[in-house]
Amino acid sequence: MTSSDESLLTAxxxxxxxxxxxxxxxxxxxxxxxxxxxxxxxxxAADALDxxxxxxxxxxxxxxxxxxxxxxxxxxxxxxxxxxxxxxxxATTLHFAGADPRVKDREGRDALALAxxxxxxxxxxxxxxxxxxxxxxxxxxxxVTGEQVIRDGHTAILTHLEWCCEIATPFAELLDRAMxxxxxxxxxxxxxxxxxxxxxxxxxxxxxxxxxxxxxHPDPLARYFGADVLRCVNLYDDSGEDEESPFDxxxxxxxxxxxxxxxxxxxxxxxAAGLAGAxxxxxxxxxxxxxRHADAQVRSWAVGGLHWQVQQSDADALAAVLAxxxxxxxxxxxxxxxxxxxxxADDPAPGDALATCLSDSEEAVRVTAAVQLALRGDHRGxxxxxxxxxxxDRTSPYYWPLHDVWRHRRNQ
Numbered sequence: 001m002t003s004s005d006e007s008l009l010t011a012x013x014x015x016x017x018x019x020x021x022x023x024x025x026x027x028x029x030x031x032x033x034x035x036x037x038x039x040x041x042x043x044x045a046a047d048a049l050d051x052x053x054x055x056x057x058x059x060x061x062x063x064x065x066x067x068x069x070x071x072x073x074x075x076x077x078x079x080x081x082x083x084x085x086x087x088x089x090x091a092t093t094l095h096f097a098g099a100d101p102r103v104k105d106r107e108g109r110d111a112l113a114l115a116x117x118x119x120x121x122x123x124x125x126x127x128x129x130x131x132x133x134x135x136x137x138x139x140x141x142x143x144v145t146g147e148q149v150i151r152d153g154h155t156a157i158l159t160h161l162e163w164c165c166e167i168a169t170p171f172a173e174l175l176d177r178a179m180x181x182x183x184x185x186x187x188x189x190x191x192x193x194x195x196x197x198x199x200x201x202x203x204x205x206x207x208x209x210x211x212x213x214x215x216x217h218p219d220p221l222a223r224y225f226g227a228d229v230l231r232c233v234n235l236y237d238d239s240g241e242d243e244e245s246p247f248d249x250x251x252x253x254x255x256x257x258x259x260x261x262x263x264x265x266x267x268x269x270x271x272a273a274g275l276a277g278a279x280x281x282x283x284x285x286x287x288x289x290x291x292r293h294a295d296a297q298v299r300s301w302a303v304g305g306l307h308w309q310v311q312q313s314d315a316d317a318l319a320a321v322l323a324x325x326x327x328x329x330x331x332x333x334x335x336x337x338x339x340x341x342x343x344x345a346d347d348p349a350p351g352d353a354l355a356t357c358l359s360d361s362e363e364a365v366r367v368t369a370a371v372q373l374a375l376r377g378d379h380r381g382x383x384x385x386x387x388x389x390x391x392x393d394r395t396s397p398y399y400w401p402l403h404d405v406w407r408h409r410r411n412q
Contacts (some may be wrong), residue, residue: 005037007019007023008023008038008041009037009040009041009044012044012048012050012053012057013044013048015048015052015053017052017053017056017395020041020056020057021056021060021393021394021395022393024056024057024061025060025393038057038061038065038066039066039067039070041053041057041061042054042057042061042066042067042078043072043078045057046078046081046082046087046094047078047081049085049087049089049090051089051090051093054090054093054094055093055395056395058093058097059394059395060394060395063097068094068097068098068100069100069103071103074106075105075106076105077099077100077103078090078094078099079091079094079095079099079100079101079111080103080105080111080114082094082157083111083115083118083154083157084114084118086118086153086154086157087153088153088156088157088187088191089153089187091111091153091157091160092157095111095160095161095164101161101164101165111157111161112158112161112162112165115154115157115158115161119154119155119158121154153187153188155177155180155181156186156188156190156191156192157191159174159177159188159191159192159195160191160194160195162195163191163194163195163198168199168203169195171206171207171210171211172210174192174193174196175192175214175222177192178192178193178221178225179219179222179225182221184221184224184266189224189228190228192225193225193228193229193232194232194236196211196229196232197230197232197233197235197236198232198236207229207233208230208233208247210226211226211227211229211230211233212226212230212254213226214226214227215227215254220264220266220267221266223264224264224266224267224269224270227255227258227267227270227271227274228270230251230270230274231251231270231271231273231274231277233247233251234247234248234274234277234278235274244279245279248279249280251274252275252278252282252283255271255274255275255278255283256275256283256286258271259271259272259275259286259290265293265294265297265298268290268293268295268298269298269301272287272290272293272297272298272301275287276301276304276305276306277305283305284305284308284309287302287303287305287306287309287317287320288302288306288309288316288320289320290302291306291320291321291323291324292320292323296329296331296332299327299329299332300329300331300332300335302320303320303321303324303335303336303339304335304338306320306321306339307338307339307341307342310339310340310342310343310350311342311343313343313344313347318343318347318349318350321336321339321340322336322340322349322350322353324336324339325337325340325353325354325356325357330360330361330362330364330365333357333362333365334362334364334365336353337354337357337365337369337372338368338372340353340354341372341376345376345377350376351373351376351378351380354369354372354373354376354378354380354381355369355378355380355381358370358373358380358381358384364397366384367384367385367388367398367401368401369381370382370384370385371385371398371401371402371404371405374405374409375404375405375408377412385402385405388402
């Protein structure tokens with residue numbers, strides 16, 4: 001084992017993503033690093049449930065060298081190990097990267113069969129679940145088995161794999177799976193909504209009707225699921241850019257009166273998301289008001305849908321977005337900065353608001369404001385962007401925005 005190999009494995013063990021990226025790009029001499037220790041690094045990251053390091057490896061290492069479907073000494077692939085542990089984020093990341101869910105363990109179980117097994121095991125007596133706070137302070141559900149505590153993602157993984165295998169899980173069962181978890185941020189909620197909304201052709205009509213009927217349900221969790229399924233149906237519609245979506249009008253027909261009567265802020269989130277994504281002038285008129293909603297996630301969705309109106313110099317939309325650059329929530333401020341990109345160049349207010357955000361307390365907001373200024377031909381953020389030069393690699397969330405700036409400057 002070379003010193004570079006040892007350094008790579010050490011960096012993975014301690015979760016040093018910058019060191020991992022540097023070693024893959026510099027020590028190995030390529031952004032598609034190969035070698036047996038790259039495979040070992042993948043297994044270490046997956047077993048440690050270190051999503052950030054795993055992302056770096058999948059972006060910078062050669063996928064063939066990573067051996068995603070390689071069997072370990074226990075007869076399991078990294079995907080099967082993630083499924084067994086209920087690690088939804090790790091399992092889906094590996095799956096989308098190309099890990100084959102059909103590979104079987106020594107007992108003849110593929111990923112779907114293993115997910116079914118652990119889903120059933122997790123619902124039996126004697127398995128303890130509890131609600132705790134994760135590292136970000138967010139509430140999450142955990143499964144306690146013996147001395148090990150793991151995130152209870154087995155149901156979410158099962159739902160995801162069923163959808164990928166085109167297994168039409170009944171709508172009522174998907175609803176039950178989601179509502180078994182009290183926090184709507186749990187991955188089973190998204191997995192269940194996508195699985196329901198992903199039906200094709202005639203099979204989609206009963207799903208739409210069942211989801212729409214939930215708007216009158218007394219439990220806000222059921223209403224949340226119904227709204228999220230409906231907005232996902234419209235979001236994933238594949239009619240094509242040249243065809244009008246068949247779901248825009250009926251979705252807005254449902255959501256406009258729903259918004260007027262809905263009192264639960266959680267339910268307002270998918271309602272705002274659906275209206276923000278609908279190509280309908282009636283929805284557009286409501287978004288400025290939603291950008292002033294008490295819930296930060298509602299404001300974030302709404303401001304994300306105001307780009308076109310800002311570009312069209314809509315005064316109410318622009319005023320709402322400018323106010324959001326001073327929002328208490330960093331995600332809302334960042335989204336507002338993005339929405340100002342196409343504002344009129346001869347109006348000083350958008351540029352001044354972006355310039356003010358250059359001193360924001362959150363780096364992501366500062367960088368986003370500087371990027372938008374540069375793309376607008378305004379140089380007030382150049383010093384901030386120049387300071388990032390040489391420090392941003394492909395694993396950084398700033399990589400592509402800075403690439404857009406570089407391309408814009410080159411074409412000037």
